[in-house]
Amino acid sequence: MNPLLLNNIFYILETTAIFSFALSGMIAAKRKNFDPVGTYVIACVTAFGGGTLRDVILDVQPVYWISHPEYPAIIFLFIMFAYLFTFVFKGFHIKEKWLFIPDSVGISFFAITSAQTAISLGYPIIIVGIFSTMTACFGGVFCDILCLETPKIFNRGVSLYASAVFIGACLYFILHSFFGVSPEINMVVSSLATLSLRFLAVKFKWRLDF
Numbered sequence: 119m120n121p122l123l124l125n126n127i128f129y130i131l132e133t134t135a136i137f138s139f140a141l142s143g144m145i146a147a148k149r150k151n152f153d154p155v156g157t158y159v160i161a162c163v164t165a166f167g168g169g170t171l172r173d174v175i176l177d178v179q180p181v182y183w184i185s186h187p188e189y190p191a192i193i194f195l196f197i198m199f200a201y202l203f204t205f206v207f208k209g210f211h212i213k214e215k216w217l218f219i220p221d222s223v224g225i226s227f228f229a230i231t232s233a234q235t236a237i238s239l240g241y242p243i244i245i246v247g248i249f250s251t252m253t254a255c256f257g258g259v260f261c262d263i264l265c266l267e268t269p270k271i272f273n274r275g276v277s278l279y280a281s282a283v284f285i286g287a288c289l290y291f292i293l294h295s296f297f298g299v300s301p302e303i304n305m306v307v308s309s310l311a312t313l314s315l316r317f318l319a320v321k322f323k324w325r326l327d328f
Contacts, residue, residue: 120302123302124301124302124305127301127302127305127306128231128234128305131227131230131231131305131309132169132182132227132228132231133189134223134227135223135224135225135226135227135228135231136165136166136169136183136189136224137165137189137192137193137196138219138220138221138223138224138227139164139165139168139220139221139224139228139257139258140161140162140164140165140193140196141161141196141220142164142217142220142221142224142258142261143157143160143161143162143163143164143165143257143261144157144160144161144196144197144200145216145217145220146160146164146217146261146262146265146267147160147161147265148200148204149265150265150266154197154198154201157197157200157201158193158194158197160261160264160265161193161196161197162190162193163257163260163261163264164224164257164258164260164261165183165189165193165257166181166182166183166189166190166257167256167257167258167259167260167261168228168232168252168253168254168255168256168257168258169181169182169183169228169253169257170182170183171252171253171256172232172235172249172253175249175253176235176239218320221258221270222313222316222317222320223313224254224257224258225254225255225258225279225282225283225312225316226254226282226283226286226309226310226312226313226316227309227313228250228253228254228257229250229251229253229254229283229286229287229309229312230250230286230287230290230305230308230309230312231305232249232250232253232254232287233246233249233250233286233287233290233291233308234290234301234304234305236249236250237290237291237294237295243288243291243292243295246287246288246290246291247284247287247288247291248284249287250283250284250286250287251280251283251284251287254283255270255271255279255280255283258270258271259271274325276325277316277319277320277322277323277324277325278315278316278319278320278324278325278326279316281326282312282315282316282319283312285312285315286308286309286311286312286315287308287312289308289311289312290304290305290308293307293308
């Protein structure tokens with residue numbers, strides 16, 4: 119295991135997940151016609167909610183986004199740019215279907231960084247799966263609640279959402295524990311596998327209905 123490479127991959131995946139969730143939150147807020155401050159709050163809640171929950175559970179201080187102040191700063195600039203863009207191009211409208219890609223990237227990548235964190239602390243597979251699902255989905259749940267929408271993980275009409283995260287986290291654990299795949303490779307493979315599962319589930323309308 120190369121600690122420097124592992125940290126770099128973790129940072130890339132975590133950063134991608136954070137900004138994907140921020141974009142998802144911004145799109146959701148814009149659809150509700152929130153003002154710039156409201157949109158920024160929703161974007162931050164969506165982007166940082168899961169990571170904050172993870173760090174609070176694990177008693178990690180300071181929480182990840184506080185130790186990386188570039189995240190809220192970049193999100194703020196992005197929100198201001200988005201509002202300026204929509205002000206100049208008044209015919210531009212946010213579409214609901216645009217939420218799918220950033221939201222799927224966010225949950226997929228966050229699931230695997232959370233799984234890596236849980237495994238590094240020695241937790242068993244069931245805890246890794248539950249922990250990753252909670253942290254990957256929490257920001258989106260909070261966003262949906264604040265936007266007065268039914269959270270996706272509670273919506274039976276949504277194709278493999280929380281289930282895809284749980285399966286991806288368990289895949290990471292299995293590849294790590296039973297096949298000895300290095301964390302550097304495992305994080306990339308498992309995150310892309312989780313994202314692919316989410317895309318395929320939506321395309322073919324896979325659901326786990328009981």
